[in-house]
Amino acid sequence: MPACPRPLAALICLVSGALMAAGSAAAQPSWVDPPAKTAGEPAAKPREPAPSFSAEPKPDRRGAERAPVSARTTRNADRIAADAAARAAARRAAQAEERRIEERRAALAEERRAARRAERLSARPPRRAPEPVAEPDGRMEDWAVASQDLTRAYFATFSEPNGVVLGATPRFYGDRVVFHGRAMSLSALLAEKRRFLARWPERRYRARPDSIRTACNAGIATCQVESTVDFVAANPGRGVRSEGTVAVRMALSFAGGRPVIVSESSRVLSRDRMASHD
Structure with missing residues (x-):
């Protein structure tokens, strides 16, 4: 206990000392021994741990948001593939039509050439039969x-x-x-x-x-x-x-x-x- 001056200061010091002692006693834990076990007395059941209530997990908004985006991406990919297939089919059909047109043009050109050849041949004067040749007889x-x-x-x-x-x-x-x-x-x-x-x-x-x-x-x-x-x-x-x-x-x-x-x-x-x- 600290030294206190007298007379009034002694009283104050006494009161503060008591208060400090009480506070110190309250701060220290008091240990009490458990009672001795008697024969035949069942052992106390261990206490089940109290359920711990954790906070509900927050929903994964990123996953929820990714699911619609993934479906939309799949639909877009399907539409792009379908458009590409349609364009490829149209291109093949156009190429086939161009080939048919070229073949028809070639056939018409050959027909015109054949007609011109026939006209030239028909315009030629017919060949006269060779004159009989006098033979020594x-x-x-x-x-x-x-x-x-x-x-x-x-x-x-x-x-x-x-x-x-x-x-x-x-x-x-x-x-x-x-x-x-x-x-x-x-x-x-x-x-x-x-x-x-x-x-x-x-x-x-x-x-x-x-x-x-x-x-x-x-x-x-x-x-x-x-x-x-x-x-x-x-x-x-x-x-x-x-x-x-x-x-x-x-x-x-x-x-x-x-x-x-x-x-x-x-x-x-x-x-x-x-x-x-x-």
Whole structure:
């Protein structure tokens, strides 16, 4: 206890000392021994710990927020993939259409080229059959002479009256004749001649002697005869008259032993048509 001055100070010091002693005694714990255990007395059950109530866990807002974001991201990814697939399909379809268009253009171009080739070929003049080539054969000279004789006789006969011409025509021609590019039978040829004779009942034909040219081919037993013929034809009933010059081309066959005309064509070189004065 501290020393206190006297007299009043002693009292104050006494009171403060008591207070300090009381406070010290209160601050120290008082230990009491537990009572002794008696026989047969059950041991005290241990006290169960009081439940500890911890604060409720706060919800994980980040997880809750991430779940909708993840679903939205998945939907966006699906939509992007679908759009990409659609664009790829459209691109493939466009490429396929372009290929079809190119193939069609190529086919049309080939068709046009084929058409132009066909036009060029059709515009070309037809090839003439090769001229029979005279071969060294002992019969060629005889055939050439016989062909020229038949040609002169033919034009002389054709200058006769109609009845004589129609009666003599069968002996000049074969059974089949190509007359001015048309194949026909002998009877059809006689009908053609009959119409011509009715149109021009008066005729005079004369082959120029120096114009007759002959080429024979022993392989096919045929001679080609070309001649230039002056003619005069008239029809008094109609009062018309025609005269001029024609180039005549005939093919004579010797296959049957005697010469017969199997082809005949002519081309007018000059012609004057006038009213008849007869």
